[in-house]
Amino acid sequence: MDELIEAIAAKQNPSVVGLDPKPGIVPAEIISSLADEVLQEVEGEDALPTLLATAYFEFNRAIIDAVADFVPAVKPQIAMYEALGSAGMDTYAMTCEYAKSQGLVVIGDAKRGDIGSTAGQYAAHLSGFANLSSYFEDENATGNALPQSLKNLLKSSKNLDVWHEDSLTVNPYMGSDGVKPFIDEAVAHDKSIFVLLRTSNPSSKELQELILQDGKPVYEHMADLIENWGASSIGKHGYSRVGAVVGATHPQEGKHLREIMPHTFFLVPGYGAQGGTAQDVAGMFDANSEGAIVNSSRGIIGAWKKSEDYAKNQGHMSLDDILDIVRDSAAVAAKNMRDDLRNAVYR
Amino acid sequence: MDELIEAIAAKQNPSVVGLDPKPGIVPAEIISSLADEVLQEVEGEDALPTLLATAYFEFNRAIIDAVADFVPAVKPQIAMYEALGSAGMDTYAMTCEYAKSQGLVVIGDAKRGDIGSTAGQYAAHLSGFANLSSYFEDENATGNALPQSLKNLLKSSKNLDVWHEDSLTVNPYMGSDGVKPFIDEAVAHDKSIFVLLRTSNPSSKELQELILQDGKPVYEHMADLIENWGASSIGKHGYSRVGAVVGATHPQEGKHLREIMPHTFFLVPGYGAQGGTAQDVAGMFDANSEGAIVNSSRGIIGAWKKSEDYAKNQGHMSLDDILDIVRDSAAVAAKNMRDDLRNAVYR
Numbered sequence: 111m112d113e114l115i116e117a118i119a120a121k122q123n124p125s126v127v128g129l130d131p132k133p134g135i136v137p138a139e140i141i142s143s144l145a146d147e148v149l150q151e152v153e154g155e156d157a158l159p160t161l162l163a164t165a166y167f168e169f170n171r172a173i174i175d176a177v178a179d180f181v182p183a184v185k186p187q188i189a190m191y192e193a194l195g196s197a198g199m200d201t202y203a204m205t206c207e208y209a210k211s212q213g214l215v216v217i218g219d220a221k222r223g224d225i226g227s228t229a230g231q232y233a234a235h236l237s238g239f240a241n242l243s244s245y246f247e248d249e250n251a252t253g254n255a256l257p258q259s260l261k262n263l264l265k266s267s268k269n270l271d272v273w274h275e276d277s278l279t280v281n282p283y284m285g286s287d288g289v290k291p292f293i294d295e296a297v298a299h300d301k302s303i304f305v306l307l308r309t310s311n312p313s314s315k316e317l318q319e320l321i322l323q324d325g326k327p328v329y330e331h332m333a334d335l336i337e338n339w340g341a342s343s344i345g346k347h348g349y350s351r352v353g354a355v356v357g358a359t360h361p362q363e364g365k366h367l368r369e370i371m372p373h374t375f376f377l378v379p380g381y382g383a384q385g386g387t388a389q390d391v392a393g394m395f396d397a398n399s400e401g402a403i404v405n406s407s408r409g410i411i412g413a414w415k416k417s418e419d420y421a422k423n424q425g426h427m428s429l430d431d432i433l434d435i436v437r438d439s440a441a442v443a444a445k446n447m448r449d450d451l452r453n454a455v456y457r
Numbered sequence: 458m459d460e461l462i463e464a465i466a467a468k469q470n471p472s473v474v475g476l477d478p479k480p481g482i483v484p485a486e487i488i489s490s491l492a493d494e495v496l497q498e499v500e501g502e503d504a505l506p507t508l509l510a511t512a513y514f515e516f517n518r519a520i521i522d523a524v525a526d527f528v529p530a531v532k533p534q535i536a537m538y539e540a541l542g543s544a545g546m547d548t549y550a551m552t553c554e555y556a557k558s559q560g561l562v563v564i565g566d567a568k569r570g571d572i573g574s575t576a577g578q579y580a581a582h583l584s585g586f587a588n589l590s591s592y593f594e595d596e597n598a599t600g601n602a603l604p605q606s607l608k609n610l611l612k613s614s615k616n617l618d619v620w621h622e623d624s625l626t627v628n629p630y631m632g633s634d635g636v637k638p639f640i641d642e643a644v645a646h647d648k649s650i651f652v653l654l655r656t657s658n659p660s661s662k663e664l665q666e667l668i669l670q671d672g673k674p675v676y677e678h679m680a681d682l683i684e685n686w687g688a689s690s691i692g693k694h695g696y697s698r699v700g701a702v703v704g705a706t707h708p709q710e711g712k713h714l715r716e717i718m719p720h721t722f723f724l725v726p727g728y729g730a731q732g733g734t735a736q737d738v739a740g741m742f743d744a745n746s747e748g749a750i751v752n753s754s755r756g757i758i759g760a761w762k763k764s765e766d767y768a769k770n771q772g773h774m775s776l777d778d779i780l781d782i783v784r785d786s787a788a789v790a791a792k793n794m795r796d797d798l799r800n801a802v803y804r
Contacts, residue, residue, distance in 0.1 A: 132578060133592040138602035145607050158586065158614045189571055193581035193589065195619030196546040203543055221571055223628060224536055225658035231479060234540035239505065242540065245480040255485035255772070260492050267505045272542030281570060283630045283653055285660030306630055311572035313632030320678060323668045328675065331667060425602070 128407025223281030310357025310380030358386025365393030382409035388454035475754025570628030657704025657727030705733025712740030729756035735801035
């Protein structure tokens, strides 16, 4: 978690921009500007997914360019890309890679989770090909049937990254053995995870707030598990590689969780469009104004919709025009969020 | 769920074959046989992922061909493909599409879940492009900025399927509003979901067995939620479109859940390699020997490892030779599983 904490400190900005493109958030002008070029090259069933995936990437690049100088991290939500099929997954990986190249920390919001051996495969989000390559070196398993040239290729692919994330969100419904493979790879590859704890949506209470025999809610029991999972990977700023997702829509619970989870860094969704305010999230930071990063997606990537420039020029804009408006609007909105959080958090 | 129930009845076989390729399960001979061809066409960072993704598909096709005549369904586990990046995701979609073309019901094991609006994007696994297309028809959102040619393309893409699954596993940690979008699309597109309830892994107890104030474990509370989520989509065989995942490693709990969830069809992992027996799963079927389907992955797709033919010919086999051995071994193992379940379940 150290890299993220240091990026926040360097930019004095505990916010992360959610890269959640979808129809209605990505301006139709971007899609239509790219249509001729893409549809000439790709035909049939791949045409539309490829067009949208191309538009999503152009949109994301504009947002990344607009915020990279003063925002520490981005959080692409993989569901938006998965909705387009594998063309979308390509855009997801390209987006992560581009964001990293611009100096941003990339938190992949994939909420993956499964039983141990399967979680180990999902953990390739953090390990890249390192895990697969080592498997092929096991002569007993498969190694002795591979020609030398292929063994060499596998050896040289150890550092091959497939998704290009620095961190990944993880779902804990299956307990420790489903989370441990992610922690192991985070430790091995200097990365981190955020485990779902108290999500921002209204019906999260149906499971997370159930009261247990000892009088505590389920989420407090989960909090103990998470703090415990991180105990052996505490970094130089006092936080472990195992963070937690705590929604801005639960300010009191968030404050309490901050107290009982001293080594767990929080990823806080739900600010802005979902109703959370800077005051709501302030209690999720520690006494040094550290310990949390607050996400906003729609409020920043959809800011172009409220721009006067857009209203004025709608219907006769080039690709460059609309990308300019997207960039300018996102930059203003992201700076407003930064200043809003600074006022509430940096006491 | 009717389609799955009828496929099981037609083949008198309540089993599903898990398509979980990974190094060590996919014979190295398949990978090395394809290496020259693939590596000539694809270079750089894409080379190795493309080679493995190609090998995974050849392997899956052999398994599908071997079992399609007498097995009703397959369950590809998306984590295995995701570990290869977007090349792997292509193979996942191609595998689902090929299995459907061979008359199999495809249960996508993706364990997706998120808050409402995001879950709606994941639900494209069930809706394909229908949801996205309708979004673009909303003139207020984006429609009026799209040229007519693009609107036509979107209209004609309504039936575009991106992942080709008939059913999807879903994680309920976030409660109703995270599950409802999947149910809505399942209903709209004649598909189904399986919600994680009592997973087969040892540490599932850490959350799922916690005892609540009313003396019941968390999973029983979840059982009530799931039965309730399905109440409005009960089909002609008495089961709803909202199934549940119940591990074969919990035979007593499974029997009890069968009693308190009369309209919920069970997907039962954990048979075979994970230790569950036909006797263990028998109690998860109803009085008509319906109500559940049992998964085996490694026991079937890894059966080639124990074949005498493989031991004899290792080191000098063509691609056709090894695929023959994979097919023959999988067919024998899948028939043994069918007969084992028939004896225990069809009373």
